[in-house]
Amino acid sequence: MAQAREIDPRPWYLLSPALLAIALLVVVPMSFILVYSFYENIDLGLDAPAFQFGNWRELLTDGYYHDAIWKTFRLSAIVTVLAAVLGYVPAYFIANTRFRHKWLLLLLLILPFWVSFIIRTLSWIHIMGNQGAINGLLLWLGVIDEPLPMMFNEFAVIVGFIHVFLPYMILNVYVSLEGIDRNLEPAARTLGCTPWQAFLEVTLPLSLPGLAAGCLLVFVLTAGSYVTPLILGGPDDFLFGNLIYDAVLSELNWPMGATLSFALLVLLGVVVVVYSRFMRLNQLSKAFG
Amino acid sequence: MKIDSTKRYEVLRERLGNGDVDRRTFFRLLGFAGMAAGVSGGVMTGLSRRALAAGTELHFEGWGGVVSEALRKHAFDPYEKKTGNTVIDATFGGEAEVLTKVRAAGSTDGHNILHSSGVSWYKRWVDAGYGTELNLANIPNVDNVMDSIMAPFRAITPDSLSAVPYDYGTTGIAYNTEHVSREQAEKLGADLLLAKELKGKIGGWGGDWANRAWYGALQSGQDPNDIEDWDAVWDKVREHRSLVLKYWSSGAELMDLLAKGEIWVTEAWSGRVAALQAQGHPIGYLDPKNGLAWMESMFVLKGSPMAEAEELLNFMLDPQTAIAVAEGQKYPPSLDPQKVAMTPVIEKLPAYDPTGKLAGLVFRDPDKWNPVEKQQRKAWNRIKKGA
Structure with missing residues (x-):
């Protein structure tokens, strides 16, 4: 009988600080939230400890919440696809440029992070608003007679999300592209591929782990957002996060807010698990070299 | 050296x-x-040494924008200079935000004085156990405050006060005079918010269910302080929603939307509209019949350094300070015009009542509104999202 292999404990020693941090900062707080979801909200801001399933029943049976889940996943998917398409091109350019100071391009990419997320989001009002830069220019050129309605609708929300999350996509794809042997494309060309075929059949498949990681990141970040629709959206533009905001901050109903928060965590967890099944999550590590 | x-x-x-x-x-x-x-x-x-030498820190939270600017310039800066204490001011989107933070932290650390809105919130803070007992002997300037504005607070806590009333105003209707005439506004009153020809140019305050319901009551022909048919109220709110471009969530956002011409008509806070008018924007203001009036107080939270807080409140209620703040934030002060001479600027402010009786203004009756709040607030949050 083969002797059982000894387990090397060193990875666990190395991982222990991270595991401890996750346990303290994620697992423990989420456990509190789960417990709180069974509490009962008596009045505004007044909760009673209990073990009842009223909040979960409401979530599972009320179409209002199901609509919000559908809207959230739909919008997240749109943002993810657009970010993937729009993000791949600059990532490819940065990875393949012969520009000596490539670090400068990467710096430009993370430069927006130095400005507050809220301010970056608000800036779109000055770009796409009635008196914003785009409408101002079009009116001045005589292309339009009255401002185009670009603000406070789903379009504005999508633009806002892509603006904020695009760097995450570009960085992931860039790291993946950087790890590809630069001789592979020329090799494919010598074997008869056109440049486009060489990209489609060599570079793109090899960069998929980075693209997959970027997509997962953008999807999860979008699905968990609530500020962007609040600032750039109209009355119809809201995500599941906005319902949590309402429950916690407006209705002061923490048990319901806890229920919705935990439900969102579970839903996004399911997305990650399903995604890892299809995309083989272990492949994502390749995106980071 | x-x-x-x-x-x-x-x-x-x-x-x-x-x-x-x-x-x-x-x-x-x-x-x-x-x-x-x-x-x-x-x-x-170094910082801690400086903090120890600098006196007491008071944390203040308010509504931001021109209101914060006026308080900082005319009240906090002079107070700090005079006493050596420090006022750290922050902005909130609503008091529910502060209550959430305080509850989450399990203490009022970092929260001392709130620019609290209305009597309803006064009652909520007191009922939640965050009230204090102000020693009015340390706030002699409170004697200049209108009895009519003190009475609703005293009715809730007859033996003591946790706050001093500071200003008042109305939530009327603002309209862009380049697109809506004064005659049209006066003719339609509250129904101006339901004008179909203005679809996509109408706004509304998304942050307060009661404000929305108040206008729904007016539009459905009911007394806002005695609503009998809530379905009719919400039907009007749904009608309004179908015409709305954007529900704004702060005074700064309201001013931005109006100033940039994104919306032409919305209900609005009188002081914010007065500030826009002072900046030269073509914005008119109308208080419809039975329009909503409100009063604001400076609420001192439990656990605050009381002597310093009372000192600050007294300084803020000093006629010179209170009038300067009122002129800056464009809301009339709580001081009684029968006791304190007001300036011409104050006398021209919307909602200003020279009698000091406030008899012409309609305030929210907490006995009517608070009991239905849990249910109707939830209803509003859903209707706002199209339910």
Whole structure:
């Protein structure tokens, strides 16, 4: 009988600080939230400890919440696809440029992070608003007679999300592209591929782990957002996060807010698990070299 | 001569610029300085020394924008100069936000004085156990406050007060005079918010269910302080929603939307509209019949340094300070015009009542509104999202 292999404990020693941090900062707080979801909200801001399933029943049976889940996943998917398409091109350019100071391009990419997320989001009002830069220019050129309605609708929300999350996509794809042997494309060309075929059949498949990681990141970040629709959206533009905001901050109903928060965590967890099944999550590590 | 770290850094940087030290030496010295600062406590030690010497810190939370600017300039800065205490002011989107933070933290640390809105919130803070007992002997300027504005607060806590009333105003209808005439506004009143020809140019305050319901009541022909048919109220709110471009969530956002012409009609806070008018924007303001009036107080939370808080409130209620703040934030002060002479600027402010009786203004009756709040607030949050 083969002797059982000894387990090397060193990875666990190395991982222990991270595991401890996750346990303290994620697992423990989420456990509190789960417990709180069974509490009962008596009045505004007044909760009673209990073990009842009223909040979960409401979530599972009320179409209002199901609509919000559908809207959230739909919008997240749109943002993810657009970010993937729009993000791949600059990532490819940065990875393949012969520009000596490539670090400068990467710096430009993370430069927006130095400005507050809220301010970056608000800036779109000055770009796409009635008196914003785009409408101002079009009116001045005589292309339009009255401002185009670009603000406070789903379009504005999508633009806002892509603006904020695009760097995450570009960085992931860039790291993946950087790890590809630069001789592979020329090799494919010598074997008869056109440049486009060489990209489609060599570079793109090899960069998929980075693209997959970027997509997962953008999807999860979008699905968990609530500020962007609040600032750039109209009355119809809201995500599941906005319902949590309402429950916690407006209705002061923490048990319901806890229920919705935990439900969102579970839903996004399911997305990650399903995604890892299809995309083989272990492949994502390749995106980071 | 003893020099501080900042001065030492500036001298070093100047020497680098002059070529007296090379870059490597500069960074090495900077590194050593950093290490020394870290070992000795450095910046934090300096800050804590300064904090100890600076007196008491009072944390204030208010509504932001022109209101915060007026309070900072005319009340907090002079108070700090006079007493050596520090007022750290922050902005909230609504008091529910503060209540959530306080509950989450399990303490009122970092929260002392709130620019609290209405009697309903006064009752909520007191009922939740966050009230205090102000020693009015330390706030002699409270004698100048209108009895009519003190009465609703005294009705809730007859034996003591946790707050002093500070200003009042109305939530009327603002309209862009380039697109809506004064005659049309006056003719339609509250129904101006339901004008179909203005679809996509109408706004509304999304943050307060009661404000929305108040206008729904007016539009459905009911007395807002005695609503009998809530379905009719919400039907009108749904009608309004179908015409709305954007529900705004702060005074700053309201002013931005109106100033940029994104919306032409919305209900609005009187002081914010007066501020826009002062800036030269073509915005008219209408208080419809039975329009909503409200009063704001400076609420002192449990656990605050009471002597310093009372000192600040007394300073803020000093006629000179209160009038300067009122002119800045464009809301009339709580001072009684029969006792304190008001300036021409105050006398022209929307909602200003020269009698000091406030008899012409309709306030929210907490006995009617508070009992239905849990249910109707939830209803509003859903209707706002199209349910």
